[in-house]
Amino acid sequence: MSVSRRKFLAWMGGAGLSTAFGTKAYAASNKQFKGYPDTMGVLHDTTLCVGCRSCEDACNKVNNLPQPEKPFKELSVLDKTRRTDSKTFTVVNKYDNSKEPKNPVFRKIQCNHCLEPACASACFVNAFKKTKEGAVVYDASVCVGCRYCMVACPFNIPAYEYDKVLDPKVVKCTMCHPRLLEGKLPGCVEACPVEALTFGKREDLLKIARERIRKYPEKYVNHIYGENEMGGTSWLYLTGVAPEEIGMREDLGITPAPNLTSGALAVVPMVAGLWPVFLTGAYAISKRKEKIAAEEQAEAVSKAVAETNTAAEEKLAKALEKAAKEKEAAIQKEVKKALEEAAAKAQEEDKEEDA
Amino acid sequence: MSETAVKKIFFRPDRSLLTPFNITVGIIMFIGLILTIMRFTGGLSAVTNLDDNYPWGLWIGFDLMAGVALAAGGYTTSAACYLFGMKRYHSAVRPAILTAFLGYALVVFSLHYDVGRPWRLPYPIFYSPGTTSLLFEVGLCVALYLTVLFLEYSTAALEWLGLKKLRNIIYKLTLVLTIFGVILSTLHQSSLGALFIIAPSKLHPLWYTQYLAVYFFISSMFAGLSMVIFEGSLSHKYFHDKMDETYLKEHDGLVLGFAKGASFIMAGYIVIKIIGIAMDNNWHLLGTGFGIWFLVELLGFVALPCFLYAVGSRDKNFSLIKKASLITVLGIVLNRLNVSLIAFNWYLPLKDKYIPHLGEIGLTIFMITIGIVAFKFIVTHMPIFYEHPDYKDSH
Numbered sequence: 180m181s182v183s184r185r186k187f188l189a190w191m192g193g194a195g196l197s198t199a200f201g202t203k204a205y206a207a208s209n210k211q212f213k214g215y216p217d218t219m220g221v222l223h224d225t226t227l228c229v230g231c232r233s234c235e236d237a238c239n240k241v242n243n244l245p246q247p248e249k250p251f252k253e254l255s256v257l258d259k260t261r262r263t264d265s266k267t268f269t270v271v272n273k274y275d276n277s278k279e280p281k282n283p284v285f286r287k288i289q290c291n292h293c294l295e296p297a298c299a300s301a302c303f304v305n306a307f308k309k310t311k312e313g314a315v316v317y318d319a320s321v322c323v324g325c326r327y328c329m330v331a332c333p334f335n336i337p338a339y340e341y342d343k344v345l346d347p348k349v350v351k352c353t354m355c356h357p358r359l360l361e362g363k364l365p366g367c368v369e370a371c372p373v374e375a376l377t378f379g380k381r382e383d384l385l386k387i388a389r390e391r392i393r394k395y396p397e398k399y400v401n402h403i404y405g406e407n408e409m410g411g412t413s414w415l416y417l418t419g420v421a422p423e424e425i426g427m428r429e430d431l432g433i434t435p436a437p438n439l440t441s442g443a444l445a446v447v448p449m450v451a452g453l454w455p456v457f458l459t460g461a462y463a464i465s466k467r468k469e470k471i472a473a474e475e476q477a478e479a480v481s482k483a484v485a486e487t488n489t490a491a492e493e494k495l496a497k498a499l500e501k502a503a504k505e506k507e508a509a510i511q512k513e514v515k516k517a518l519e520e521a522a523a524k525a526q527e528e529d530k531e532e533d534a
Numbered sequence: 535m536s537e538t539a540v541k542k543i544f545f546r547p548d549r550s551l552l553t554p555f556n557i558t559v560g561i562i563m564f565i566g567l568i569l570t571i572m573r574f575t576g577g578l579s580a581v582t583n584l585d586d587n588y589p590w591g592l593w594i595g596f597d598l599m600a601g602v603a604l605a606a607g608g609y610t611t612s613a614a615c616y617l618f619g620m621k622r623y624h625s626a627v628r629p630a631i632l633t634a635f636l637g638y639a640l641v642v643f644s645l646h647y648d649v650g651r652p653w654r655l656p657y658p659i660f661y662s663p664g665t666t667s668l669l670f671e672v673g674l675c676v677a678l679y680l681t682v683l684f685l686e687y688s689t690a691a692l693e694w695l696g697l698k699k700l701r702n703i704i705y706k707l708t709l710v711l712t713i714f715g716v717i718l719s720t721l722h723q724s725s726l727g728a729l730f731i732i733a734p735s736k737l738h739p740l741w742y743t744q745y746l747a748v749y750f751f752i753s754s755m756f757a758g759l760s761m762v763i764f765e766g767s768l769s770h771k772y773f774h775d776k777m778d779e780t781y782l783k784e785h786d787g788l789v790l791g792f793a794k795g796a797s798f799i800m801a802g803y804i805v806i807k808i809i810g811i812a813m814d815n816n817w818h819l820l821g822t823g824f825g826i827w828f829l830v831e832l833l834g835f836v837a838l839p840c841f842l843y844a845v846g847s848r849d850k851n852f853s854l855i856k857k858a859s860l861i862t863v864l865g866i867v868l869n870r871l872n873v874s875l876i877a878f879n880w881y882l883p884l885k886d887k888y889i890p891h892l893g894e895i896g897l898t899i900f901m902i903t904i905g906i907v908a909f910k911f912i913v914t915h916m917p918i919f920y921e922h923p924d925y926k927d928s929h
Contacts, residue, residue, distance in 0.1 A: 264586055301732055303658040303670035321662045324650020326589035327669045331732045337651070338586040339578035347650035431735050440668055443728035443747050447671060447721060452716045458617050462709065465619025 214294035219313040219359065220381040221368060221412035222388055223287055225425065226374035226398060230257055230271055231286035237370030238269045238289075242357060261425070263288060264338045268352040269367060274425040284418075287367070289378070290315060290336045290352035291405060292413035299438030301331035308348070313352035313381065313413040322349060333409050333431050346422045354413065361375055381413055410435025555627045555814060559907055564904050564911055566900030569893050573647055581893030588888035597644040597898055599726055599870035601637055602676070603750070604863065606758030607765070608634025608683055609719040614795075616712045626788045627779040628690055629769065630762050635683040636905050642680060644901050668728045675722035678766060682715045693925055694916040701925075724751040730873060738877035740828045743810045746873070752803050760862035763789055767856045773913050778920030790847050793855045796862065797843035799840075800836055808834055824880060837863025840842040 236251035240242070245266050251258055257273040269289035276284045292315045304321045306329065324347050329337045340347040355365035363369070368376040377384060385406060392399045404416035408431050416427065423429045467481035572580045584591045611630035613622045646652040658664060659674050685704055692701035727750030730737050743749075766785065770777075777785075811817060819825045842858035845851065875888060913919060 186658060262586060286577075298730055300666045301669065303660040303664040303667040304654075306662075307663040321654070321657055322651070323654045323657055325648075325669060327591035327667070327729070329586065330729075330736070333588060333733070333735045339584075339589060340577075341582070341584060343575045344575060344577045345651075347577065393608075400815055436732055437666060439734065440666075440728065440732050442744065443668060443725065443731055444666070444671070446747070448726075450720050451717060454720060456712055458713045458716055462617045462619075462713075466619070468619060511831075 185428060214381065214411060214413075215309070215311040218294070218311065218381050218413060219379065220292070220384050220415060221352075221354070221365065222377040222379070222384040222415045222417065224375050224377070224391070224417045225284055225286050225371050226417065226419045228271070228285040229373055229375075230254065230273055231285070231372065232256070233370045233372055234287055234367035234376065235267070235269055235271060237366040238352075239267075241358070242268060242353075242367030244268070257285075262338075263290075263336055264347075264350065265340045267338075268350070272394055272426060274420075276467055277424060284420060284425050286378070286416070286418075286427070288336075288415070288426075289367070290354070291334050292352075293409055293436070294411040294413065295409075295435035295437050297331040297333060297409065298328035300437040300440065300474050301327045303327065310356060312354075312356065314356035314359065315351075316353055316356050317349055317351065319346070319348045324349075326428050329438065333428070333436070340528045370389065381415070384415055388415060391417060407433040409433070410438070542725070543758070554799070556592050559903055562624075562900055562903045563642050565640075565896055566903070568899050572893065573897070574775070578650070581891060581897065582893070583888060583891040585888070587882060587886060588875070590874055590878075591888055592642055592875075592890040592898055593648040595871045596646075596867065597901055598641050599874050600867040601641045602638050602723065602726060603757040603866050603870060604755045605634040605641070606719065606723060606754040607638030607762040608637075608686075608758070609715045610758035611762055612686070612712045612776040613716050616709060619714070620791070622784055623791065624751055625778075625784045625789045625919075626762060629765065629913075630758075631683060631686045632716060632909065632912060632918055633761065633765055635680075635687040638676065638680045638683055640901050640905050642676065642738050643904075644897070647897060660757065668725045668732070671725045672722050672729065675718045675725070679718040679722065682711050682718065686715070689912060690912075690918055691914045693922040695889075697870045699755055720751060720879055723754040724748065726750050727873070729879075733878075736879055737873065738880040739814060739816050740811070740824060741797035741860045741877045743814060745806065745810050745813075748806065749803070749810070752799065752806065753869060756796040756799045756862060757866040758805065759799070760859040760866075760892070763792050763855060763859040763865050765794075767859070769913070769919065773919060776919045777912055780921065781919050786852070789852060790850060793843045793847040793858065796859075797840050797847065799841070800840035800862070804832065804837055804840065807836075824877060827876075830869055831865065839865065 232251045232254065239247070239251070247266070252327050257271065261267075261270045263270060267273065269287060269511055271285050271287050274284045274286065292309075292313055294309070296307060296315045298375050299305075299309060299315065303325065305321055306318045306322045308316055308318070309315050324339075326337075326339055326349070328349060329335075329339065337349045337351045339349055344357065355363070355367075358365060364378050368378045379387075385403060388403045392403075393399055398419055400418050400421060402418070402422065404412055404422045404427055405412040410433060416422065418425060418427075421429070569581055570787065578584055582591055582593075607630040611627050615623050615627050647719050649655065654661075655673075658667075658670050659677060664670050685707065689705050692698075692704070724747035727746035727748075730742065731744065731746055734742055766789065770785070811820070820829060829839065839858040839861040842854055842861070846854035846858055879887070917925075
């Protein structure tokens with residue numbers, strides 16, 4: 180059943196190569212992806228926002244979301260800091276104003292539609308897509324519900340339908356992508372009574388924002404939040420106080436999310452390519468060691484046997500020599516004895532003759 | 535298998551079914567079943583405390599992250615024996631492979647509870663692959679490695695079933711499977727850490743580093759070695775009668791060898807952890823609350839057992855080594871929970887932090903119990919701690 184090695188390596192290679200050559204991420208090169216040309220966005224000028232919640236109301240209607248517990252006219256909701264959830268694509272929060280304590284700051288939260296979205300790069304079934312219009316859209320028909328997109332999102336935006344059994348979805352603002360295709364404005368932008376939200380080409384919005392900062396330097400902090408954060412986002416923010424003070428993190432950096440993981444992914448084909456060589460090598464070395472050990476052992480045994488044999492032969496030869504010498508000596512002794520006896524006998528006979 | 539044989543295996547007429555072990559298992563299984571029904575009729579919110587800030591909870595942090603690390607004994611032991619020529623540890627391979635196989639099988643099983651639409655789990659591989667995702671790599675490797683472990687384990691099952699031919703064919707694949715297993719383990723053990731590289735703003739800087747992947751891989755090695763020692767000492771206690779002479783003869787040497795190995799790797803791990811702090815210049819954070827917690831993890835659950843292993847293997851002090859293995863196992867669990875839950879979203883106020891639901895804890899215990907029961911069944915019936923008489927000297 181197992182997958183062939185070739186196929187596996189192809190997959191592994193694909194995992195790494197797609198980060199190098201993919202259209203989504205320009206990782207592993209020094210090119211910077213500045214977003215699709217003419218991509219759209221929204222500029223949120225927090226100094227203009229009055230916290231009326233009209234945008235929340237409009238978003239709710241446009242997207243056919245369930246009615247909230249308290250009506251959108253109820254402003255006491257603002258006393259608590261909220262985040263987006265499965266029934267709310269956008270919320271407005273109230274923050275203390277360090278510059279003018281009497282006038283609180285309001286900020287709208289929704290998906291920022293990153294130029295290179297963390298959710299899209301994290302999704303292992305490609306359920307998220309950055310459209311050329313600027314919206315990051317989600318396809319529920321392939322979603323497995325692993326929620327890695329929620330782990331990955333630096334802005335804590337995607338929410339999940341934890342109470343659904345068969346068809347739980349990840350939920351987030353769509354920048355009203357279907358309405359954009361029809362040539363309409365996003366619901367929230369259309370509903371804003373004080374023009375705190377401006378829809379347009381991202382490039383134009385950046386120009387507008389810069390112009391406002393230039394004109395009213397005392398009113399704005401010299402920073403367009405979203406211009407570079409996490410590689411840039413389609414939603415841009417102008418603030419009168421430090422972004423951190425109104426709940427926007429300033430420590431996110433300017434690295435697009437796909438670049439963060441490209442190093443780890445680039446290692447994959449290397450491991451798949453080199454490990455088999457190293458491991459087979461290790462195996463061959465240990466096999467060779469065993470073989471050499473066996474050979475050395477055999478040699479040592481035969482040498483020992485040979486040594487024993489020579490020793491035994493020498494001993495035998497010595498023994499034989501000794502035996503031969505002893506035999507000779509014995510013979511000589513016998514001969515001598517016989518000669519003596521013969522001589523004695525002859526002497527006796529001579530005596531008898533003399534007598 | 536005949537019906538009587540089946541009966542003999544599952545219901546021993548000579549033994550009462552109402553042993554304390556069986557009763558405990560029965561209760562846990564019953565609760566697990568109820569929780570399963572609740573999960574698949576009421577959704578995740580019925581049995582978990584997961585929320586939009588904490589999309590991953592105990593099932594990912596413990597069952598998956600810690601589970602996979604502790605199942606690393608499979609690749610470490612088989613690599614040591616078959617690739618690096620440490621033949622004297624041969625008898626430890628089968629128990630380690632079995633533990634790993636059951637571990638991974640349970641990881642995949644518990645994933646079915648955690649993801650929203652479990653029937654779509656094959657989608658990333660077969661239908662809509664998102665190759666830019668590290669989770670894609672984890673999924674692909676775990677799926678393939680589970681297959682490899684199944685094949686490696688299957689020789690024992692086939693010997694038990696008497697299917698000699700098939701067993702011999704798979705047995706011939708041992709070397710290829712081992713090499714394949716090491717590649718897959720390297721990749722997914724490290725990718726589990728790399729999963730968090732995409733969230734620099736969420737994970738506490740002491741745990742977040744570009745080296746997360748390396749840390750996870752290196753720590754999986756001593757996690758695997760420690761788990762083999764730990765699991766071996768438990769097996770010694772409860773399955774002593776199943777072990778043959780070779781196993782018992784080799785066991786002490788294995789414990790000493792693995793303890794020494796683990797001690798060395800842990801020393802290296804401490805060094806690279808310190809390098810990580812130095813690279814990001816995070817020294818000043820060590821004085822904070824999270825810094826102390828970080829030091830507890832590094833000194834109490836890595837440096838201490840590293841030292842105990844070294845002393846234990848020098849003095850041949852087996853009880854000390856056993857203690858060290860338990861501390862190391864707990865330390866790995868702590869590290870994985872720190873990365874995925876405790877130091878994750880560290881800036882959130884305490885009231886917004888995630889605390890597991892009783893249902894999550896119950897189902898985690900349910901998973902562990904299934905593992906123990908399966909392990910017990912397999913080692914009592916299949917040649918795990920002993921060589922099958924028909925296949926003597928085939929190794």
